[in-house]
Amino acid sequence: DQQVKQNSPSLSVQEGRISILNCDYTNSMFDYFLWYKKYPAEGPTFLISISSIKDKNEDGRFTVFLNKSAKHLSLHIVPSQPGDSAEYFCAARSISGSARQLTFGSGTQLTVLP
Amino acid sequence: KAGVTQTPRYLIKTRGQQVTLSCSPISGHRSVSWYQQTPGQGLQFLFEYFSETQRNKGNFPGRFSGRQFSNSRSEMNVSTLELGDSALYLCASSLVPADRAGANVLTFGAGSRLTVL
Numbered sequence: 001d002q003q004v005k006q007n008s009p010s011l012s013v014q015e016g017r018i019s020i021l022n023c024d025y026t027n028s029m030f031d032y033f034l035w036y037k038k039y040p041a042e043g044p045t046f047l048i049s050i051s052s053i054k055d056k057n058e059d060g061r062f063t064v065f066l067n068k069s070a071k072h073l074s075l076h077i078v079p080s081q082p083g084d085s086a087e088y089f090c091a092a093r094s095i096s097g098s099a100r101q102l103t104f105g106s107g108t109q110l111t112v113l114p
Numbered sequence: 115k116a117g118v119t120q121t122p123r124y125l126i127k128t129r130g131q132q133v134t135l136s137c138s139p140i141s142g143h144r145s146v147s148w149y150q151q152t153p154g155q156g157l158q159f160l161f162e163y164f165s166e167t168q169r170n171k172g173n174f175p176g177r178f179s180g181r182q183f184s185n186s187r188s189e190m191n192v193s194t195l196e197l198g199d200s201a202l203y204l205c206a207s208s209l210v211p212a213d214r215a216g217a218n219v220l221t222f223g224a225g226s227r228l229t230v231l
Contacts, residue, residue, distance in 0.1 A: 002156075004156075006156070009154070036222075042224050043118065043204055043206070043221075043222030043223050043224050043225055044157070044204070044222045045222070046220070089157060091157075100212075100213030100214070101159055101162070101170055101172075101212065101213050102159070102212065102220065103159070104149075104156045104157035104158075105156050106155055106156035107156050
């Protein structure tokens with residue numbers, strides 16, 4: 001039973017346009033959400049996070065949106081650059097509840113075309 | 115400072131064999147978590163060690179085991195290898211137990227790519 005789902009295994013976007021990566025979760029105990037980025041032959045690196053008390057968090061070209069009622073979060077990259085081509089994982093955990101271990105989605109491979 | 119180091123980076127084994135993977139955390143980090151990455155499954159949590167004690171365990175069979183040494187280095191072992199064990203095994207370290215800290219606490223190594231033939 002996947003508690004964190006990334007339903008799009010891949011996404012292609014033109015350079016300069018917006019990339020939108022989506023993630024759904026089922027466990028209502030999750031209250032902290034993170035995005036990790038992974039290049040081939042490297043480990044995942046932390047990108048951005050959001051607490052459930054917020055609905056938006058922005059860091060430069062990266063913005064994460066959280067819709068708690070829909071149990072949905074998305075990562076927006078604007079503008080997209082070829083160097084953003086990587087695999088993106090969303091992850092969730094409960095800061096205070098029982099699901100404290102990070103639970104990851106299956107990943108979305110983003111390709112930014114020059 | 116040095117990052118998380120995993121060895122070996124690549125290895126090939128045959129069914130029925132066993133394998134041991136090593137992870138050296140960032141200096142000062144006492145927690146090491148292990149994950150298995152397979153296509154379509156994302157990162158599946160195996161276990162976490164903190165101060166030489168297994169703190170949390172994922173839903174994997176007993177063939178998967180681990181340990182942590184006094185210098186915080188960790189090893190994971192998979193016995194009686196199966197074809198389905200072919201995966202990228204990632205370890206991540208953190209200063210405090212991974213289930214206690216907040217965001218961006220996990221620093222990952224580059225992984226050990228295991229192929230089982």
